Amino acid sequence: MTPPIRIGSGVDVHPFADDPDRPLVLGGVTIPDAVGLAGHSDADVAAHATADALLGALALGDLGAWFGVDRPDTAGADSTGLLATVVAALAERGWRTGNLDLTVVAQRPRLAPHRDAMQARLAAVIGVELDAVSVKFTTTDRLGFLGRGEGIAAYASVLVVAADEA
Numbered sequence: 458m459t460p461p462i463r464i465g466s467g468v469d470v471h472p473f474a475d476d477p478d479r480p481l482v483l484g485g486v487t488i489p490d491a492v493g494l495a496g497h498s499d500a501d502v503a504a505h506a507t508a509d510a511l512l513g514a515l516a517l518g519d520l521g522a523w524f525g526v527d528r529p530d531t532a533g534a535d536s537t538g539l540l541a542t543v544v545a546a547l548a549e550r551g552w553r554t555g556n557l558d559l560t561v562v563a564q565r566p567r568l569a570p571h572r573d574a575m576q577a578r579l580a581a582v583i584g585v586e587l588d589a590v591s592v593k594f595t596t597t598d599r600l601g602f603l604g605r606g607e608g609i610a611a612y613a614s615v616l617v618v619a620a621d622e623a
């Protein structure tokens with residue numbers, strides 16, 4: 458019998474864009490005065506890692522399997538819309554999110570001032586209380602490609618719960 462809780466993890470990395478006017482979007486929040494990430498969608502690594510974690514919890518494949526990698530309809534897409542589609546797919550199968558713990562790895566910019574906004578936005582999109590979403594930030598102390606400021610990564614862990622569980 459399938460246990461009433463399942464765990465999922467997701468990872469995503471995108472490089473900084475060459476275009477200095479591209480917005481940086483993380484967890485559905487536009488970070489002011491920051492260069493954005495390159496990608497087919499809005500390149501929101503936080504939303505992508507969260508969506509992959511939810512898909513992983515139910516062994517439903519990954520973002521590319523659901524949304525392709527270069528489909529015209531996802532060009533420049535708001536990734537919280539993709540995440541909402543994944544949340545709806547879970548609900549259709551009788552599952553809801555228990556909690557999300559997300560770590561964004563970025564040498565720059567400083568993100569802590571945007572934690573509350575990201576937590577609130579992600580909680581709204583995945584349909585959980587505010588205290589079920591944790592967003593953390595770390596640098597790599599200048600080590601590696603992230604530490605050289607070449608891009609941003611996000612790592613998400615989720616618990617999903619059978620919707621009929623109290």
Ligand SMILES: Nc1ccn([C@@H]2O[C@H](COP(=O)(O)O)[C@@H](O)[C@H]2O)c(=O)n1
Nearest residue numbers: 563564565566567568569594595596597
């Ligand atoms: N892009 C970032 C990275 C980190 N922070 C905050 O700084 C703290 C210390 O980071 P270390 O990598 O030096 O351990 C971290 O816990 C975050 O609070 C940040 O705001 N933005």
Ligand SMILES: C[C@@]1(CO)OP(=O)(O)OP(=O)(O)OC[C@H]1O
Nearest residue numbers: 496497498520521524525526527
């Ligand atoms: C979101 C999708 C949609 O084309 O594209 P990207 O924004 O490039 O993001 P990535 O995590 O590289 O791949 C997943 C794709 O499904």
